[in-house]
Amino acid sequence: MTKNPFARAMTAALLGLALTSAARADIKDYAFQLVKDEAKQGEAILDVRLVDRRTSKPVSDAVIFAKRIDMAPDSMEEMTSKIEQMPSPEPGTYRFKAKLTMAGGWRLSLGAKVPGESGTVESKLVFKATK
Incomplete structure (x- = not known):
């Protein structure tokens, strides 16, 4: 069976487009996840994973450009604390040091x-600080 050259070219173009579209991720395919949902009050180390939801694999080399910690879960959004990014303990895990000044929801x-x-991956992760 012979196809004309235009039909072959169109088939190849459509196949290439389908493969390219399937391989491209949407920013919503990525999510941060807390390693632990509790931390001790005071100087705390918080580990967060960034994962590709499609594969559940960790994502390394992301650039964290915004970070904030507050007590919004306990209706005290104005109660913020200092947070500092630290070296990563393993690929896809991002570590932060924060001073949790009181027990409760953070x-x-x-x-x-x-x-x-x-695009930007944005997450608001809630955890509990305990005494």
Whole structure:
């Protein structure tokens, strides 16, 4: 069976487009997850994973450009604390040091850029500080 050259070219173009579209991720395919949902009051180390939801694999080399920690879960959004990014303990895990000044609900807000993707991964993660 012979196809004309135009039909072959069109088939190849459509196949290429389908493969390219399937491989491209949407920024919503990425999410931050707390490693632990509790931390001790005082100087705390918080580990957060960035994962590709499609594969559940960790995402390394993201650039964290926004970070904030506050007590919004306990209706005290104005109660913030200092947060500092630390070296990563393993690929896809991002570590932060924060001073949790009181026990209760805390919210860690993060913004990051994933290499090769457009848009920003934004998350608000809630955890509990205990005495």
